[in-house]
Amino acid sequence: MKVLKFGGTSVANQDNIKKVKQIVVRESGGAKIIVVVSALGGVTDLLLEAANKAANQDENYKEILFSIEQRHINTVKGLIPVTSQSKVLSYVKRELNSLETLLEGAFLIGEITPRLSDKIVSYGELLSSYIISEFFIAEQLDCIYKDTRTLIKTNEHFGKALVDFKITNSNCENYFGTVSYNIVVVPGFVASSHTGNSTTLGRGGSDYTAAIIAGAINAQVLEIWTDVSGMYTANPTLVKQAFAIPKISYEEAMELSHFGAKVLYPPTIQPVLSRQIPIHIKNTFAPDQSGTLIQKSTDAKARPVRGISHIENIALLSLEGSGMVGISGISKRLFEVISLARINVILITQASSEHSICIGITKDQTARAESAINDEFEYEISTGKIEPVIIEENLAIIALVGDNMKSHQGLSGRMFSTLGKNNVNIRAIAQGASERNISAVINSNDVKKALNSLHEEFFEENIKQLNLFVVGVGNVGARFLSQINQQKKYLKEKLKLNVRVVALSNSRKMIFNEGGLNLNKWEEELQKGEEANLQSFFNKVKQLNLRNSIFVDNTANEEVAKTYELYLKNSISIVTCNKIASSSDYDNYLHLKNLSREYNAPFLFETNVGAGLPIIDTLKNLIASGDKINKIQAVLSGSLNFVFNNFNDKNPFDKVVKQAQDEGYTEPDPKIDLSGVDVMRKILILARESGYEIDIDEIENESFLPQESLETKSVEDFYKSLTENKSHFDNLYKEAASNDCRLKYVAQFENGKAKVGLQQIPKDHPFYNLEGKDNIVLFYTDRYTDQPLIIKGAGAGADVTASGIFADIIRIGNF
Template identity: 65%
Template structure:
């Protein structure tokens, strides 16, 4: 004998019922079956709502009653041939008429007793089961219907009746021994008291009905048929990468069920556990999928974690005070108060000092609990020995569950560090001595991020999903997105990093997609985006609250750089090629670095100096290892190096600067490059990263531009001034040539002083043969005193800058 239970979604409509009947027909060829049926999906809620409306004298309950009737009549008309419909339609009509009488009574009395409520909400299973039973007779001749109220005896604890197993088991065995039917269809959820009153078995009652029958019949197995492929490693609606669990123990299943795995409810398991009856969780709509087997001896797994579950809508209630220390019975009084009020305690933790005890309950019980506790401890509170109880709402419990967790060290540490890195604050912690469950209480707004982060850590082969929010999609930004698109598979396969671009913004438009933007047509998507707004962009990033988030700034905008603090304080990493923040006032630079450390959010800006060259990273490693930088000499502008390498007497300075802009080597306003401000920012950043305090105004800027060029107010005016002062630039070239030197724009730091400016570089200097757009940096340190550490390579261009940003994104991802 096997017992099958079909949930509400499995019998939601005629098509689904047809599928159920096919499954039962196939199964009945091999075994005798008891088939438990839930109410049609949504009907129990309609019944509950109708009863409440009727008791509140709201006549709209009649509309709900009509909806319930129509739903069942429609199913009958689709499922049965016309000539077979009449008897069943009449039977259903009689049930509906009885239901109408009860609702009318509630309306007339203006109240709804617990006993009446149980009778009303049990009608859903009575209606659905008789329809399924009649439909099944078309494919299984030896099938029949049996009312569960005639078999399951309970007390009169209406709403959640307690089963009298001694009497129930006798009734079950007697009936099944007496029938020659091969398939028996029964309504779930309902029973009856010794007095004959209708009762219900509480949440998950249809599952419980099936387990009661399985236990009473000593069934070979119990199958719970639902709309998912078994129990999952996490809620698949929240964690898209969640995987079905093939095999799990009774205890693990109970833990997951307790902590919100809605595919099964804890009471269901106990009767089957007592008889060691295996439970299968199966999908009605994919019947050939294996599903989940719950048994005493599940298959062993290398992963000690079986699943991650959660309960939302939790309040933490804290009772604390010196009056609890060493006082016997404080905890007893607290729990008695809650028990008397019918409040279920879901979570408990107590400080070893006995100064406080913290419990987790449902939000809906929090106000009742607070009043009851404060009343119970009124004397101690008035004497200031105990504080009035503190209630924090809007929380969530997240639990790691696994039978084998006790044999693996460090799981708690991995859990806490994983949450901490994503700015998920843990409000309370509980772990039983069995180590089968580690539970934490967190803010409800963080639940999606927490579940996905933990699932990624424990179930996804350490593949880390990185969510990028990119501001600035010009030349460099476009190359950056191209590189991500090209390397996405490589990163996933080789570095276990799954990069997703969640948001893009330019100066006009911005677009967000929580599931990740397609990089094949991002330009078209961005064109149809909403109007760009830096403040709203920041708020959207925070509202999405995704794990492993990185903000990527590929602009030269000061307002964008001013937003870095907001990201870092929310544990969102910042990767930037924008030099403004790190070359701003020293206090702001230090504050950004400290904020990064405080919240564990990387703040990376390798491309601030030398585009894709590993200059800052190398410098950081030297300083971290104890080396001291004494002197820096550098050509830090690929733009200026390109310009002076191509300013060879054959073209005007104006034309060379124009060409540099066309090739993307200068800023849109080339005066930023030629004025030396950009180079000054770069050397300032290197000085600060070397451990020295310096401000921008401390750097001497020896400009080679005439004052009229510097004073221009627009880009066209600037280019006009270059033509006007052509002789000035020609003279500089001629002077350098006469000395057998080359023009290079050099940044230098030594003895606490820094300067930037144009220099004549002789042939024997390392800078002389610096070609194209290359940069070069010489670090003179305690360890590199005789021969400086030299870093050289392309220091400008969209592709190399984008690659530097990409490298920082990878560094942040590996943090």
């Protein structure tokens, strides 16, 4: 004999009920079937709303009652042939008239008792089960309807009554053992007391009804049919990568259901556990999917963590005070008063110092618990031995669950490390001696990020999702997006990194898509975006609160650089080619570096010097390994190297500069490059990363530009000044050529001092043959004394800069 339970969504309308009939027919296979059904989807909530409005003497309860009536009548008309409708409609209207009388009573007296509430909400299951049984009969199935109030007996703890299993089991054995029909349809959720009053088994009680009957008759299997394909590794509405668990133990299922896995009502397992009756959770709308089988034992080689679950709307209550230390009976008094106030404790933690006890309860019980505890410890509070109870709200409990967790070391460390890396603050921790569950209390706003982070860590084969928020989509930004789009598959397959661009912004528009933007259409989507605003952009990033978030700055904008502090303080990593922040006042530079360490948010700017060349990374490794930088000589401007390599007596200086700008080698304002400011920033960054405290105004700049060029106010005026001073630049070239030298713009740092300027480089110097847009850096260190460590290669251009940004993102992915 099988017991099949169908939830509210499975019987929400006539089309779904027809699917239920097909499943029942398929599952019967000649065996007897007991079908337990919930109220039509949403009806129980409507009944409670109508009851509350009636108790508050709000006549709008009549509108709700009318909608309930129409819902059931329409269902009857959609399922039952016209020739058979009269009997069913008469029954339904008669029951609804009784319901109306109860609601009128609540309206007249202006209140509703728990007993009356149970009577009212029971109509949802009583009506749905009767209609479904009549539909089955009309479809020629061998079916009968049985009211569970005659079978399941309880006490009169209305709202969540306790079952008298001795009488209930006897009733079920006698009835189902003798009934001759192949299909018996019964209402879930409802029962009756020994005195005949209608009672209910708690929200979700239809599962419990099915389990009670299954246990009483020693059923072959209990099938729970719902709208999802089993118990998932995490809530699939919050974790898109979650998947159904094929098999799970009774204990694991109880833990997961207790911690918010709504697919199964927590008490359901107990009645079938002692008889080892398997529970099969299936999807009404995808009946061929395997679902989840709950049974005695699972594979010993299975994952140590079987699922991640959570409970929202939690409050923490803490009782603290020096007067608790060494005093016996404090815990007894606390939990006794909580019990008397009928408050359910979800989590308990106590420090070994005995200075505090912390409990987790649902938010709606907070006021009652606070009052009860403070009253109980009124004397100790008045004498200062114990503080008034401390309450923290807007919390949630997140839990790892698995039978095999006890045989695997380091799971707690992995859990807390993963949460810490994503700036998820843990308020309390609980772990039982069985090691089947590790629970942590966190802020409600962090639930989605925490679930996704932990699911990624324990279930996704170490595939790490990186969420990018990109500002700047010009030459560099566009190339960067193209590279990301091109390499997505490779990154996922080879490096186990799933890189998503969640947001884009230029100076005019910005767009967000939590699921990831389509990088084949980003330009047209950005044009349709909302007005760009740096503060709004940050607010949205913070609101999304995604794991492994990275802010990518592809601009040269000072206002963008000023926002870095906001991101780092929220544990959002930064990757930037914008040199302004790292070359700002030393205190600000140091502040950003400290924030990066404090909030575990990498701040990477490899492309600040040498574009895609590993200059800063190499420098960091030298310092980390104990070496000391004594001297740096470098050609750090790919744009200036390009200019002076192409400038000669046949190619005018202004034309070469324009060519460099057109090919993307210079900043949007080429004066930044030619004035030496860009190179000053770069040598400043290298000096700082070498461990020296230095500011940009301490760097000597030997400018080769005429004063009038330096004083121009626009790019157009700058180019005009270059043309007008042609003879000045021609003389620079001729003088170098006459000395058999080449012009190079050189940066140098030595003895704590830095300078930049145009130099004539002789043939025997390493800089002489530096071609195109290449950069070169010579590091003289304690280890590299006579022969420096040399890094050389392309140091400018959108493609190599974009690849350097890309490399920094991969570094973060591998942290």
